[in-house]
Amino acid sequence: xxxxxxxxxxxxxxxxxxxxxxxxxxxxxxxxxxxxxxxxxxxxxxxxxxxxxxxxxxxxxxxxxxxxxxxxxxxxxxxxxxxxxxxxxxxxxxxxxxxxxxxxxxxxxxxxxxxxxxxxxxxxxxxxxxxxxxxxxxxxxxxxxxxxxxxxxxxxxxxxxxxxxxxxxxxxxxxxxxxxxxxxxxxxxxxxxxxxxxxxxxxxxxxxxxxxxxxxxxxxxxxxxxxxxxxxxxxxxxxxxxxxxxxxxxxxxxxxxxxxxxxxxxxxxxxxxxxxxxxxxxxxxxxxxxxxxxxxxxxxxxxxxxxxxxxxxxxxxxxxxxxxxxxxxxxxxxxxxxxxxxxxxxxxxxxxxxxxxxxxxxxx
Amino acid sequence: xxxxxxxxxxxxxxxxxxxxxxxxxxxxxxxxxxxxxxxxxxxxxxxxxxxxxxxxxxxxxxxxxxxxxxxxxxxxxxxxxxxxxxxxxxxxxxxxxxxxxxxxxxxxxxxxxxxxxxxxxxxxxxxxxxxxxxxxxxxxxxxxxxxxxxxxxxxxxxxxxxxxxxxxxxxxxxxxxxxxxxxxxxxxxxxxxxxxxxxxxxxxxxxxxxxxxxxxxxxxxxxxxxxxxxxxxxxxxxxxxxxxxxxxxxxxxxxxxxxxxxxxxxxxxxxxxxxxxxxxxxxxxxxxxxxxxxxxxxxxxxxxxxxxxxxxxxxxxxxx
Numbered sequence: 001x002x003x004x005x006x007x008x009x010x011x012x013x014x015x016x017x018x019x020x021x022x023x024x025x026x027x028x029x030x031x032x033x034x035x036x037x038x039x040x041x042x043x044x045x046x047x048x049x050x051x052x053x054x055x056x057x058x059x060x061x062x063x064x065x066x067x068x069x070x071x072x073x074x075x076x077x078x079x080x081x082x083x084x085x086x087x088x089x090x091x092x093x094x095x096x097x098x099x100x101x102x103x104x105x106x107x108x109x110x111x112x113x114x115x116x117x118x119x120x121x122x123x124x125x126x127x128x129x130x131x132x133x134x135x136x137x138x139x140x141x142x143x144x145x146x147x148x149x150x151x152x153x154x155x156x157x158x159x160x161x162x163x164x165x166x167x168x169x170x171x172x173x174x175x176x177x178x179x180x181x182x183x184x185x186x187x188x189x190x191x192x193x194x195x196x197x198x199x200x201x202x203x204x205x206x207x208x209x210x211x212x213x214x215x216x217x218x219x220x221x222x223x224x225x226x227x228x229x230x231x232x233x234x235x236x237x238x239x240x241x242x243x244x245x246x247x248x249x250x251x252x253x254x255x256x257x258x259x260x261x262x263x264x265x266x267x268x269x270x271x272x273x274x275x276x277x278x279x280x281x282x283x284x285x286x287x288x289x290x291x292x293x294x295x296x297x298x299x300x301x302x303x304x305x306x307x308x309x310x311x312x313x314x315x316x317x318x319x320x321x322x323x324x325x326x327x328x329x330x331x332x333x334x335x336x337x338x339x340x341x342x343x344x345x346x347x348x349x350x351x352x353x354x355x356x357x358x359x360x361x362x363x364x
Numbered sequence: 365x366x367x368x369x370x371x372x373x374x375x376x377x378x379x380x381x382x383x384x385x386x387x388x389x390x391x392x393x394x395x396x397x398x399x400x401x402x403x404x405x406x407x408x409x410x411x412x413x414x415x416x417x418x419x420x421x422x423x424x425x426x427x428x429x430x431x432x433x434x435x436x437x438x439x440x441x442x443x444x445x446x447x448x449x450x451x452x453x454x455x456x457x458x459x460x461x462x463x464x465x466x467x468x469x470x471x472x473x474x475x476x477x478x479x480x481x482x483x484x485x486x487x488x489x490x491x492x493x494x495x496x497x498x499x500x501x502x503x504x505x506x507x508x509x510x511x512x513x514x515x516x517x518x519x520x521x522x523x524x525x526x527x528x529x530x531x532x533x534x535x536x537x538x539x540x541x542x543x544x545x546x547x548x549x550x551x552x553x554x555x556x557x558x559x560x561x562x563x564x565x566x567x568x569x570x571x572x573x574x575x576x577x578x579x580x581x582x583x584x585x586x587x588x589x590x591x592x593x594x595x596x597x598x599x600x601x602x603x604x605x606x607x608x609x610x611x612x613x614x615x616x617x618x619x620x621x622x623x624x625x626x627x628x629x630x631x632x633x634x635x636x637x638x639x640x641x642x643x644x645x646x647x648x649x650x651x652x653x654x655x656x657x658x659x660x661x662x663x664x665x666x667x668x669x670x671x672x673x674x675x676x677x678x679x680x681x682x683x684x
Contacts, residue, residue: 085365
């Protein structure tokens with residue numbers, strides 16, 4: 001792919017994209033794992049060869065970006081959806097669908113999927129993937145936040161929130177003082193558009209993941225120890241380092257238990273996802289202590305080894321590009337394993353897994 | 365997963381799960397990313413580490429349907445000796461689930477790679493001999509072996525464009541295979557490699573029969589076994605592995621090559637027909653690659669096609 005010449009005829013300025021209903025999204029808005037012009041190029045190439053997935057694969061091969069390839073294309077990313085049972089005929093909302101990695105597979109398994117995202121370009125990728133796979137059971141809505149979701153949406157059997165809840169205060173323009181309120185408002189809205197026995201699949205990092213106690217940078221801010229600090233102290237640190245308020249809050253298991261009933265939701269079932277919810281390879285119920293320990297000891301350990309290779313390269317490049325900035329610290333594996341055994345013996349392991357897959361249901 | 369757990373609870377006796385212990389289920393992704401890879405439910409009873417059964421559903425994570433021939437009575441009787449002792453299938457919420465005892469021995473690959481000494485290879489040769497003998501016992505004349513492979517490949521590819529790509533790229537080779545002078549067939553596992561073979565108490569059990577067919581040219585599984593042992597135990601690249609097989613150049617695998625040769629001799633296959641068996645193996649490999657990797661590995665498909673052409677045109681040595 002010619003990455004230097006990215007003006008390939010894909011519109012990034014028009015508010016209307018065929019097949020996508022744009023409620024209030026600025027067509028120029030972009031967030032993502034690769035530069036915007038690269039995604040534009042991928043979309044153009046996908047149209048040219050009538051195969052967006054091949055275009056993504058070729059791009060990743062050209063730029064040696066295995067992470068993005070797995071993020072966008074690996075079907076194992078949807079493993080968590082197996083927790084929902086058979087999806088055939090189910091009406092599903094994939095809120096914050098991104099490139100459609102989960103929703104496309106749900107549609108292939110027979111679900112009717114509504115894709116929603118605040119980035120038109122990413123939604124376009126999901127749309128083109130659906131088209132490529134001849135999926136007629138899909139619709140696409142671009143909207144800035146849940147507050148502007150169309151009022152006439154039919155209730156859903158299931159809602160996918162994969163790595164979404166922590167970003168809600170940012171997209172809603174919240175302040176530090178109303179982060180929880182915003183997150184609860186969002187969950188309340190999701191609850192309202194769910195059928196009475198429907199389920200929300202919420203996948204997210206754990207605020208008290210063991211790795212954070214070991215100094216691993218908090219995933220959304222890159223600041224070590226941030227999520228495990230008291231929130232006000234974390235905010236001060238965030239303000240000092242980033243110059244903005246700390247909004248991307250993750251929750252602990254006890255937070256979910258205490259906060260969800262406030263929005264008429266129950267924690268129906270809870271799972272640990274290993275090595276993490278983005279690239280799950282093993283999913284274990286939180287009441288299966290042995291399984292959790294196994295997940296943390298083996299899967300996490302393997303992921304660190306893979307990550308180490310990537311991180312070393314990344315750090316090297318980062319140091320070449322800029323001589324300053326926070327250095328990524330990695331928890332030593334042996335210490336991690338010792339601590340895992342310790343919290344296992346104490347019967348607390350479910351509180352320290354790295355990421356959760358939670359099934360939320362309407363309060364009965 | 366809740367429904368599946370409920371089903372297991374209600375049918376404990378069927379799965380030999382102890383009544384008094386809580387059933388615990390783990391959800392595993394396949395080791396390798398593949399269009400045909402399915403999630404695996406591993407089931408334990410009680411909090412101990414021992415898995416009792418393993419379950420797979422009939423839809424790959426990518427949405428491709430899977431077929432499981434060993435669950436057909438007329439098929440599994442033939443290969444009973446290689447299958448887990450207890451296994452079965454059931455329907456739940458419109459999905460078919462296949463289950464079997466959990467095999468917790470070492471895989472053949474692990475056993476050979478991690479053990480010391482020359483005799484670690486003997487189990488591979490023992491496997492090849494057992495498969496060869498059993499396939500010979502069940503062999504029969506058939507001229508319709510290609511249609512079963514094509515049908516299965518297209519189901520597993522599960523995509524019209526990719527399917528036509530498979531058909532186009534293998535068209536001339538499939539034409540060649542109508543020229544067998546003697547088409548001796550037998551059942552075939554279809555995707556045999558050392559990670560699919562489990563060794564426990566000297567018994568050899570084989571899993572992942574999703575590419576199994578009732579009729580394939582005799583000896584084709586042993587060709588697969590040779591190539592995959594070269595690739596996955598000796599770390600020889602694919603093309604090199606095939607060329608080494610053609611010329612019987614890998615010292616470690618010479619007993620396996622002799623086993624293949626002996627099988628073909630025992631059923632009186634001539635040199636051209638032996639070549640045809642290898643071409644069938646190459647076509648099947650191409651189908652598997654397209655089904656598993658979609659567009660990502662089309663270069664490997666070309667490698668298979670080129671190897672087959674080279675073999676047909678006598679551009680490479682073939683010593684069998």
